[in-house]
Amino acid sequence: MKKIVIAPDSFKGTMTSIEICSYIEDAVKKYLPDAQVVKIPIADGGEGTVDAYLSGIGGMRRRKTVTGPMGAPVEAEYGILPDGETAVIEMAAASGLPLVEKEKSPMNATTFGTGELIANAVENGCTKIILGIGGSATNDGGIGALTALGVRFLDETGREVTPDGKGLARIASIDAAGLPERIRRVKLTIACDVKNPLAGKNGAAHVFGPQKGATPEMVEALDAGLLHYNSILTKLTGIDRKDESGMGAAGGLGLSLKTFLDARMEPGIDLILDTAAFDEKLEGADLVITGEGKIDGQSKQGKVPVGVAWRARKKKVPVIALVGDVGAGYEDLYEEGITAIFSTNKAAVPYEQARKTSVEDLKFLTESLLRAYCAVR
Template identity: 55%
Template sequence: MKIVIAPDSFKGTITSGEICDIVGAAAARHFPRAEIVKIPVSDGGEGMVDALLAGVGERIAVEVTGPNFTEEQAAYGILPDGTAVIEMAAASGIMLAADPKRPMDATSLGTGQLIRDAARRGCRKIILGIGGSATMDAGLGMAAAMGVRFLDGSGAEVEPTARGLGKIARIDASVVPGEMDGLKILIASDVKNPACGETGSAQVFGRQKGASRQDIAEIDEWIVRFCGLVREATGKDLLHTPGTGAAGGMAIPLLAFFGADIVPGIDLILDAAGFNEKIRGANMVITGEGMLDGQSLEGKVPVGVARRAKKEGIPVVALVGDIGPDYARAYEEGITAVFSTNKAAVPFEIAKQTSKEDLALLADSLFAFKAMR
């Protein structure tokens, strides 16, 4: 028996590494002679650093500016080949945002500070995961920390927030520090949304970050204007570029001023983990995430894992926190069965209190059933 465990985190409750340990312990109880392979996975959000470091490389802790301008301790990783692995969520994530959330006044400065720190340490390649963001500033704060100047009509630098987007009159990228030259930045994201419009950053993702209807309308208008200024400064028209709507428009300045590329997060992580080689000969693959629904087909971990396992003819079981609308489409992608840890229909704030115990019980039930067959 060979069992591969390759989950995403249950955001805000259990890390992907913890899930591997919980499920692995249950598997070992029922199949003590089994080979158990643990592969913590991420699609570019929370857990990406852990998934890519996987016991190798170095973890760097840095004091940064959080989304509400408070000082925060954030960490990123440096792989043995010198590649820096950075999660936007560590510095500008929604879990760091004050309650009530104020996306109009939130900043991505901290993410830029992490990138700048990695560049100063000699890293020439950056893998940046932009999931779990609290900001809607179109990367204004991040780019400012990296050396781009955003000026108002009087020549003063604007505040590095969504509100500051509406005050920009001119962009000056001529003073970007030398350590940023030649930096290769890969943005790990599976979001295909454009910068603005009905399927854009503000309209689709604004509400979950705390934006009001008026906030969303204003930010959408400001991002259109920002893209126009970017086009004037660089000649690059990014207004309708797929992926620029992720994380409040974070990709816009990275594509415009730093030559970044957007890459599918799940494929990047699975390739880096050697996933295809590790699942060979497996009898089953266990995956999972906090919520499995129709959106999971847009590059989320369970479906990314299932698509690869399907090619090898390996059954895939998804253990998830909850099941949402249109989840059944995942069966077409290679998922064999889906089980939720929720024992009763209770609010998330209650369910998360026993999430680890519920997962352990679910995994134990799964492997007990498998052992009987």
């Protein structure tokens, strides 16, 4: 009997990882009816992280109305794992880019809602939090989240600054006395695959600001604001973190959470693979099918297909990646353990057109792949 492990990421904006698992399973069962299929929906800290955890090990969902990135209320969801003590939160649910598609403005965007989700999880008895910080719309250095948790950021007159990107440059002092002890004691793990430093040409504002709506002038202002905020924190703690790996993720949110909550940053793909007992489920597998919306040379930094391939390579299991788009540098991924890469796009068309037929295209590709597999076998 053949054993096939299906472990894809979502195709952002078109299909969730759970849906993709089902589509691929249907094709496998059609052509290999006796095969053992193991479905492991995956996420790397961005969209789909909560679904991946709950699908992998179970748990319950919680909903909370929180402050969205531009201040309007949004309905956000997070998960509590079966131990009743661990919450899985997606920053994108409260402070994500899809929530501001029509009004992108990182100068005014806030992570306040993310802080509200953390507070709500603690109120519900959670002492451990896994926070996925992919897909943010913000560049506030995390002061929004900390404000929601009780920290006060004050200007030279003693007034609280706005907890957003433009407020960073006005911070003169910080009052953390209002941060509850139960929040301080939380074991917070940040699922993050971004290694960019806080500021500079490779930092949060320069690299990620434009996709969040920042103009060149805004990029410079946000970059200066993050450096100013870091200088305040350095004076407060004696630790300068501006050059630490990952501090530029999610508009600098990690800087605040690491400073005030002693958060630990770990690769998101490793966290979910370990939690889902991926290595155990890989035992005896003949093939792994993974995938994501776009694959390119940057996928080596810990994106789902490569993270899956690293594990599979150790057990000498071939890995096929089904993806929406193939970008520059994909050849390097063969050395990371991916055996072959196939694109679902049957024609070179713009994303907005391709997304309309993404489900049909994935099914077509999977069936074509399995027909070839059965013929060769």
